[in-house]
Amino acid sequence: MAANFGWNYPAGFTGRELAIAGPDWEGETKVSCTCGFSGEVEAWGYSNVLHWTCPECAEDRAEEPECDGPDDPDPSDYYHLEP
Numbered sequence: 001m002a003a004n005f006g007w008n009y010p011a012g013f014t015g016r017e018l019a020i021a022g023p024d025w026e027g028e029t030k031v032s033c034t035c036g037f038s039g040e041v042e043a044w045g046y047s048n049v050l051h052w053t054c055p056e057c058a059e060d061r062a063e064e065p066e067c068d069g070p071d072d073p074d075p076s077d078y079y080h081l082e083p
Contacts, residue, residue, distance in 0.1 A: 018046050033057065 009015050025045040032038040035057040043052035050063045 023051075024048075031061070033059065033061065035059070 023044040037056040
């Protein structure tokens with residue numbers, strides 16, 4: 001059982017949900033889109049998924065970024081993609 005550090009969440013909630021905890025990472029990253037766009041965008045990451053909106057076609061994207069694996073010392077590296 002996970003400790004909730006004195007917080008009382010409703011049944012079924014842990015406090016790690018996006019709406020409660022917020023994103024793991026926010027910033028600029030390099031991406032490429034199926035419409036042909038390639039460049040830097042504002043993005044955010046949660047639970048090892050990169051979320052961003054293409055400025056050309058306005059498509060919302062959610063991608064599992066490439067990373068060095070679970071032993072990667074910097075979790076923010078999960079969200080820095082090279083197009």
